[in-house]
Amino acid sequence: MRHTWRWFGPVDKVSVRDAAQAGAEGIVSALHHIATGEVWPVDEISRRHEEIKAGGLVWDVVESIPVSEDIKTQTGDWKRHIANWQETLRRLSASGIRTVCYNFMPILDWTRTDLRWDTRHGAKAMRFDLTDFAAFDIHILKRPEACRDYPEWLQQGAAERFSEMADAKIAALGKNIGAGLPGSADGYTLDQLLEKLRSYQGINRERLQQNLVDFLTEVTPVAEEVGINICAHGDDPPWPLLGLPRILSTEADYAHMLDQVGARANGVTLCTGSLGARPDNDLSLIASRFADRIHFVHLRNVTRDTDTVPCSFFEDEHLEGGTDMVAVIAALLSEEARRREEGRQDHRIPMRPDHGQEILDDLTRGAQPGYPAIGRLKGLAELRGIERTLTHARYGLQA
Template sequence: MILMEKTMRWFGPADPVSLRDIRQAGCTGVVTALHHIPVGEIWPVTEIKKRQELIETAGMTWTVIESLPVSEDIKRQSGNYQEHIENYKQSLRNLAECGLKVVTYNFMPVLDWVRTDIAFTLPEGSKALRYDRAAFIAFDLFLLKRPDAEKDYTAEEKERAEALLATLSEEARTTLYNNALLGLPGSNDRFTAPQVLQALQTYAGIDENKLRQHLFYFLQQVVPIAEELGLQLAIHPDDPPFSVLGLPRIVSTEKDIRALLDAAPSPANGLCYCTGSLGVRSDNDLPGIIQRLGDHIHFIHLRNISRDKAGNFFEADHLLGDVNMFAVVRELVKLMERKQVSIPMRPDHGHQMLDDLQRSTYPGYSAIGRLKGLAALTGLELGISSSLAEASPQ
């Protein structure tokens, strides 16, 4: 019986969720990154090994990087992008020298992820991450005041956003503004509207087609190096999988994924299969993506979302949202049996609950909510694996 390698994300020594917490949750591996190294610079072997030793001393392994970030210069093909690509290649060499295996990254412009509420209270009192479309439109139109933003929304959407804004106090407006920009790298420092608008302006003239060509060029440069080194590159889908703030999104559908795989054909060119990001779109066939593109799935994020037709969604219990987690895990179990490999997985996000309601952690990454998700997913996987094993001919 082949099971997924159980991991959790760790944000480094300053993370209030400790390595001991992660090991006690039942994980054998840790997913982390060297967040202190500026984007575009080389990850030195000494720094990689220092992080590796911390994890191994805690009794776990580090085989998955999340993430080795791609600079905005590379995404725009501007400034020092050629130097940054060469630095990326050297970082890959250094990671391979230290024995790491999977390198996660994304190609989302400016914002890595977007939510409007990081403490959405559920009926039983736990808190979740939520994206409210009317709230985001209100932020875009009336708080950020992005030029020409009104062209991206219907009259009905603008009317709903304005009505929502009228109900918000100044404190609530400030909270919305800050929440909407948490996916902006470095946003622990409060970015001003002019700074954000300037960052958006750097993508003027870059549409989906041009950004896609920039991604393909990047892959064609780094994938051969990764293959030579025995590394697996795993791109994370867009979160959420649609345009925000007028920025193009190009890793949102199965068609998008197929295009980037075709751009640099290689076993090293692959996907971080995130059920939460892909699941926001009802037109994404999540079990089908595993069936058709499973050979390129190198890392797994399992989380669930509850969505509605208005474009809103929130992080649901790992087994109980609109993602059919039973069907997803069944296909993953069958994939691993066919390939005879264990794919690393982490329970992505989790509700803030119990004692963690009194603790401050990175949004979505409290300890107990992820522990609950890991327990549920592990039980589901074991049940499916045992059932399939009993049903197969001896």
């Protein structure tokens, strides 16, 4: 695999040179300062390339070109936004980019209730606490009819939890859950979030699935034409939130998307952390089933409090948690070997160590939550160790 590292631009407190020292070969980045729905300017794309080259690496993957809420709901400026998405693909291809990640999660991107939760050994990790989330939804956001989405025992637990919350905890929940895309300055106040939720009235799971297919029907031919693989990131967490449908949470969800738009350029961002929050997702089997359409990989692990859907979970160390990382990497390496035999130019699948616990000097650096320097270095080293072992000439698969 090609080892990459997410970088949020010059504001990132973890530099490109840090990434190179950690063992990364390339950078995953985006133009977070460009408004969602607008075309990325050529000069801004060039500037980002130069910023990354100055640190000694190259820009390999775009994560992400945001998909606007207008596109997801097919309202407002959605047709113009699709045309702008297509044009951005053309401009990125002209600059040398060959992989573009995106997601189709309504309103909220990845959602956590705690961005720096204390682990057993003093590291900081991101956590989704189901009771805290229900307390936020019912008692802080006060979403109409929110109680319908939670069983009685969880409603009671949420009420008790809310009654004990300090003002600082209430404010932190609102900030954490209402945050926008990682690296962006976007986010929602409670009133803005409620207004956004109202814009999804009448859009059920089937309608959102069709809107995704409609989007892909428009953008995939352009991606094919300009030589870019586009790849959908899974829902995180992989179940409905705030009454909103989620449509890329399971193996069946991805199968539907890939069957409806069959071009190989339409593919998967395999995120073992997102899909791994569900006990019914077997990540090594998913990696094998969709191997030909996997264009980008996020490797991380989560530990679930219970094997229920939904559940509470936290982001564990990369080789801990519920996902068999050795089996997943073995499946990906087998696919790379198959691609090499076919002579495919994309035989090396870009991978990045996704998220990471804050350890050692990370605890005082103040980096983007989930994206510390040393925690990701540790994760990348562990993942590279698995790959090196599995591809050893004497013991494993051939590199």
